[in-house]
Every structure is written in C-alpha cells, then in structure tokens.
Amino acid sequence: MGEDFLNRGMETMTPSELVAVQESKLRKQVEYVCEGSPFYQRKFAEAGLTAADVATLEGLARLPFTTxxxxxxxxxxxxxxxxxAVAPMREVIRIHSSTGTTGRPSYVGITHHDALVWRDLTTRSLYTQGVRKEDIxxxxxxxxMFVGGLPVKDATEHLGATLVPIGTGASEKVVMxxxxxxxxxxxxxxxxxxxxxxxxxSHYGMDxxxxxxxxxxxxxxxxxxxxxxxxxxxxxxxVRLTEGLGNADMAPIIxxxxxxxxxxxxxxxxxxxxxxxxxxxxxxxGIEEGVSGELVYTAIDRECCPLLRFRTRDRVVVTATSCGCGRTSFQLRCVGRTDDMLIVLGVxxxxxxxxxxxxxxxxxTTGEMQIALEKPGPGVAPPMRIMVEYGADVSDLPSLKSRLEGLLKDRLSIPSKVExxxxxxxxxxxxxGQLVRKLYEEAR
Ligand SMILES: [Zn+2]
Known part of the structure; x- marks a missing residue:
C-alpha cells in the first residue's frame, strides 16, 4: 500500500494538522507580499488591514478579493x-500566459523556486490520477505558453514516467x-x-x-x-478517465x-x-459535500506572482470530503466558468x-452541440437556440428534436429551440471545445 500516495504525510493529514501547516506558511507569504508588492500594499491599506490581521485562515476572510x-x-x-509581481525579473526563469477575460493574455512569471513548487503539486496530482513510473x-x-503544457511535462518526467511530447494538431503522430x-x-x-x-x-478504420x-x-x-x-x-x-483542475495564474494541476x-x-x-x-x-x-460556489485561491509559497484570495471564476461543487483511497483532502467537480453561465427566464x-x-x-446524437447566442450573455431571450448534430442512423428527426426539447425543459427548466x-x-x-457560438460581433 506504500505506493498509494506520493506524499503520505501531506495527503493524509487531519484537518487541524492542515490548518497548522497552512497558517504558518500563510503568515510568511503575507509578510513577503506586504513588503514587496505595491499592489497588495495598496490593497491592505485601503482595507485598513495589516499583515498580522490576515495571518490566520479566519483573518484571511477579511481581505478583499483579487480579480x-x-x-x-x-x-x-x-x-x-x-x-x-514581487520577484525581480532576473529571478524569473519562465513566463506563461493565461487568457484574459477580453481575450488579451496576461503573463505569469515563475522563479526557480516557483517551478519546483509547481512541479511538486502537479506531480502529486498526476500520481493521484494513477500515473506511475512504468507509464508511457x-x-x-x-x-x-499554456500552463498545462511544459509544467506538466516537468512533473511527468519528475515522476519517472516516460513523456512523449506531441502537442496539439498532430493526431497522426498521436496515433503513431x-x-x-x-x-x-x-x-x-x-x-x-x-x-x-x-x-x-474514420482515418484508420480501427476501433x-x-x-x-x-x-x-x-x-x-x-x-x-x-x-x-x-x-x-x-x-x-x-479506459479509465480522470480529470485535473488547475489555474494559469495559480498552478498547473491543483x-x-x-x-x-x-x-x-x-x-x-x-x-x-x-x-x-x-x-x-x-x-x-463551508467546504462540505454538496456545497457549490466559486473557487478562490491564496498562494502560500509563491515568489514571483503571489496572489491572495484570487477569484478563479470557476464554479465548483464539493462532491466528497472523505475517500476510499485514504486521502483526506476534499473533492470537487468544476461545472463551468462564471463567464460561461447563461440565464434563461431567471434560471x-x-x-x-x-x-x-x-x-x-x-x-x-453524435454528442456534439453548440448554443447559438444572438447577443452577449448572460441573459438569453427564450427560447435558447441549440444546434445539435443528429446521429448517422437517425431517420425520425422531428421526434428527436421534441425529445431533446422535452429533456431540456424537464431537467433544466428552460424553453429551447433545437436545430x-x-x-x-x-x-x-x-x-x-466551444459549447457556445457567438452570432454577434464581439466588442473589444
Ligand atoms: Zn480518493
């Protein structure tokens, strides 16, 4: 059973042990940030807070969010x-980017130390997903620039697995x-x-x-x-499919x-x-089973771009707080991003x-669909237009259309027009994938 965890100590801590670890690092991080970041110096001053005020998990809740x-x-x-950003540019060893809300990328730097931290937590996440030294x-x-690219390469190799770096747009190479x-x-x-x-x-006639x-x-x-x-x-x-969740401004696979x-x-x-x-x-x-909301992160071991209470815009649901695998950390699913959410008749x-x-x-159906938006969301005038690909062997299209519209009404309480x-x-x-097709010109 020894190989069930990459870091048994960290992965099986009790909640109170975890608080102790996190608070001791939070204190150091906040001091570091208050000393070196004009951005946070201003934020703390505006909120009338000192570093000591937010040195505990409870105190952290007093600090305004970073967006x-x-x-x-x-x-x-x-x-x-x-x-x-706190670390001087000469200490930065790599720059990644994250997509901004308006399409303009923002840059994220990492120091040598940050890279090791990223590698450690990403390796832990890969190991949790079952990746082992024997794997190719x-x-x-x-x-x-993608944060799930090179940093995940680093972690895969650190784990001792064999990495085959193919990238995107090269399906032939993947199959080969x-x-x-x-x-x-x-x-x-x-x-x-x-x-x-x-x-x-379609290309190889293979299953x-x-x-x-x-x-x-x-x-x-x-x-x-x-x-x-x-x-x-x-x-x-x-196969068995598992997923990971990270954040370009925070870390690759958290x-x-x-x-x-x-x-x-x-x-x-x-x-x-x-x-x-x-x-x-x-x-x-509270982090309890069934709770849903937006995920917020505070870095507690970051040199270059340490963010406190960063709003990720990821909407998540806590699915469990204990697990048969023995890990004591909570589990969640991500249902989408706040930016993706649509509102139809108040739903x-x-x-x-x-x-x-x-x-x-x-x-x-083939499983493929796109919601067609005539105007920028989140408000959508009913009915919601949804384009759906029918399956190759379907002959009765009208009945498929009404079945889909019925399911959307029953399960999501929204009126829809399926095309x-x-x-x-x-x-x-x-x-x-793009689940939404914008039929309007986007303002920049
Ligand atoms: Zn588990």
Missing part, C-alpha cells in the same frame, strides 16, 4: 508582469505513438479525446480500443466531469481525481489555500449541463 481585471490593470500599468504518457496538449510505443496514458482535453476516437475510426490505452487524464475544460461525456470517452477507448472517480482531490496542501465563496455575496462557504444554465443531455442521447444539423457539421476542437 482577473485587477491583474490585467496592474500589468498594463506596470509592464511586463504588473505590480502584483502521450502529452497531447499545447506545449507553448500509440501504435508503435504502446503508450498507456493519454493527456489531453476531453474534447480532443472525443475527436481523436472519431479520427481513429480506438485496439490501441490499448489504459488511462486518459484530462483537464483545461469541464468535459470530463460531464457524466455522459465521460461515459462516452471511457466506452470509446476502453486538483486531481483518484481512481475512485468521485471528484478531484485537492493536492496543493502546503502551497495553496482554497476557499469556496458565494459568487454573489462573496461570503465564504442559471451552464452550457455543460446542456452538453450532458445531448451527449446522453448518443448514438441518436438538428447533420453529423460532422459542427466544429471539432483539439484544445478546449
């Missing part, structure tokens, strides 16, 4: 990394590597796992199962947490799902403090919920 908009403004005002891992995600190297693990987005199965069938994959580890979008999508990927490939598959375990015990808040009131919610709808319904009707389109007509993605 993505603030980071963007800080970077525009004080390039290249912004005045929230095909890395089919972006290898450039699967056939000739007998890779056991594929790391990619759930959209790509779906796409690649179709590709293997993807014949390629002998054992596991797919996925991330970067909520797809793997959508039950019907997960089932489809697992059936297509004959949560990782264990083989019990009940959600993603928190894996950055001594590096990050997670909070779940009510997205409207900003109130901190909040995440596109992932629509996707789940469409994918649950495979093979009558059935032929198979293979909606776009496919090798990175994140």
């Amino acid at each position: 993505k908009e603030e980071l963007r403004d800080s970077q525009l005002a004080d390039p290249p990394l912004g005045n929230h 891992v095909i890395h089919a995600v972006g290898l450039t 590597a699967l056939r000739s190297l007998h890779a056991s693990v594929l790391h990619c987005t759930p959209s790509y796992a779906v796409y690649l199965a179709e590709y293997v069938r 993807p199962k014949e390629l002998g994959l054992e596991r797919i580890i996925s991330g970067a979008e909520p797809g793997a947490g959508i039950p019907a999508v997960r089932k489809r990927i697992e059936n297509d490939w004959g 949560f990782g799902e264990c083989p019990e598959q009940r959600g993603m375990h928190f894996n950055a015990q001594e590096y990050i403090i997670p909070e779940i808040i009510d997205p409207d009131s900003g109130e901190r919610l 909040n709808v995440f596109p992932t919920a629509v996707k789940d319904i469409v994918a649950s009707l495979v093979p009558e 059935l389109v032929p198979p293979e007509t909606l776009p496919r993605y090798d990175m994140k």
Whole structure:
C-alpha cells in the first residue's frame, strides 16, 4: 500500500494538522507580499488591514478579493508582469500566459523556486490520477505558453514516467505513438479525446480500443466531469478517465481525481489555500459535500506572482470530503466558468449541463452541440437556440428534436429551440471545445 500516495504525510493529514501547516506558511507569504508588492500594499491599506490581521485562515476572510481585471490593470500599468509581481525579473526563469477575460493574455512569471513548487503539486496530482513510473504518457496538449503544457511535462518526467511530447494538431503522430510505443496514458482535453476516437475510426478504420490505452487524464475544460461525456470517452477507448483542475495564474494541476472517480482531490496542501465563496455575496462557504460556489485561491509559497484570495471564476461543487483511497483532502467537480453561465427566464444554465443531455442521447446524437447566442450573455431571450448534430442512423428527426426539447425543459427548466444539423457539421476542437457560438460581433 506504500505506493498509494506520493506524499503520505501531506495527503493524509487531519484537518487541524492542515490548518497548522497552512497558517504558518500563510503568515510568511503575507509578510513577503506586504513588503514587496505595491499592489497588495495598496490593497491592505485601503482595507485598513495589516499583515498580522490576515495571518490566520479566519483573518484571511477579511481581505478583499483579487480579480482577473485587477491583474490585467496592474500589468498594463506596470509592464511586463504588473505590480502584483514581487520577484525581480532576473529571478524569473519562465513566463506563461493565461487568457484574459477580453481575450488579451496576461503573463505569469515563475522563479526557480516557483517551478519546483509547481512541479511538486502537479506531480502529486498526476500520481493521484494513477500515473506511475512504468507509464508511457502521450502529452497531447499545447506545449507553448499554456500552463498545462511544459509544467506538466516537468512533473511527468519528475515522476519517472516516460513523456512523449506531441502537442496539439498532430493526431497522426498521436496515433503513431500509440501504435508503435504502446503508450498507456493519454493527456489531453476531453474534447480532443472525443475527436481523436472519431479520427481513429474514420482515418484508420480501427476501433480506438485496439490501441490499448489504459488511462486518459484530462483537464483545461469541464468535459470530463460531464457524466455522459465521460461515459462516452471511457466506452470509446476502453479506459479509465480522470480529470485535473488547475489555474494559469495559480498552478498547473491543483486538483486531481483518484481512481475512485468521485471528484478531484485537492493536492496543493502546503502551497495553496482554497476557499469556496458565494459568487454573489462573496461570503465564504463551508467546504462540505454538496456545497457549490466559486473557487478562490491564496498562494502560500509563491515568489514571483503571489496572489491572495484570487477569484478563479470557476464554479465548483464539493462532491466528497472523505475517500476510499485514504486521502483526506476534499473533492470537487468544476461545472463551468462564471463567464460561461447563461440565464434563461431567471434560471442559471451552464452550457455543460446542456452538453450532458445531448451527449446522453448518443448514438441518436453524435454528442456534439453548440448554443447559438444572438447577443452577449448572460441573459438569453427564450427560447435558447441549440444546434445539435443528429446521429448517422437517425431517420425520425422531428421526434428527436421534441425529445431533446422535452429533456431540456424537464431537467433544466428552460424553453429551447433545437436545430438538428447533420453529423460532422459542427466544429471539432483539439484544445478546449466551444459549447457556445457567438452570432454577434464581439466588442473589444
Ligand atoms: Zn480518493
């Protein structure tokens, strides 16, 4: 059983032990930030707080949030990394980027120490997902600025597994590597796992199962947490699918799902403090099974860009607080981003919920869909327009359409107008899927 945890001490701590570890590091981080970050010096002063006031988990709740908009403004005002960055540029060994809310990327720097911290917590998340030294891992995600690219490469190699760096847009190479190297693990987005199965069938006339994959580890979008999508990927490939969740401004893979598959375990015990808040009131919610809200992170071991109470805009649900695998950290699923949420007749709808319904009707649908928005959300004038690909063998389209509209009404309480389109007509993605199609010009 010794190899069930990468770091047994950290992964099986009691809640009070965890608080002690986190508070001692929080105190140091806050002092560091108050000394070196003009951004936080201003924030603390405006809130009338001193470093000592937020040196405990309880005190931390008094500190105002840090938002993505603030980071963007800080970077525009004080390039290249912004005045929230603390370490001098000569200590920065790499720069990644995160997509901003307006499409303009923001830059995230890491020092040598930050890189080691990222490597440690990401390795822990990969190990939680079952990746071992014996595995050959095909890395089919972006290898450039993307935080899930090179840092996950570092972690995979640190674990001792064999990395095959393929990147995106190279399905032929992925299939070749699967056939000739007998890779056991594929790391990619759930959209790509779906796409690649179709590709293997259409280009090679093969059943993807014949390629002998054992596991797919996925991330970067909520797809793997959508039950019907997960089932489809697992059936297509004959694998176990687990997912991870990170954040470009915080760390590569902060949560990782264990083989019990009940959600993603928190894996950055001594590096990050997670909070779940009510997205409207900003109130901190208790981390208990069933609680849902927005995920907020505080870095407690970061040199370059230490963020305190950073609002991720990720909407999550706590799925468990104990687990058969023995890890004591809580587990969650991500249902989408605040930016993706739509409101129809006062009802909040995440596109992932629509996707789940469409994918649950495979093979009558191909599982592919897009919500068509005439105007910027979140408000959507009813009925919601949804384009859905029907399956290749479907003849009675009117009855499929009314079945889908009925399910959307029953399960999500929204009126919809489903437009059935032929198979293979909606776009496919090798990175994140787009569940929403904007029919309007975007203001910049
Ligand atoms: Zn577990």
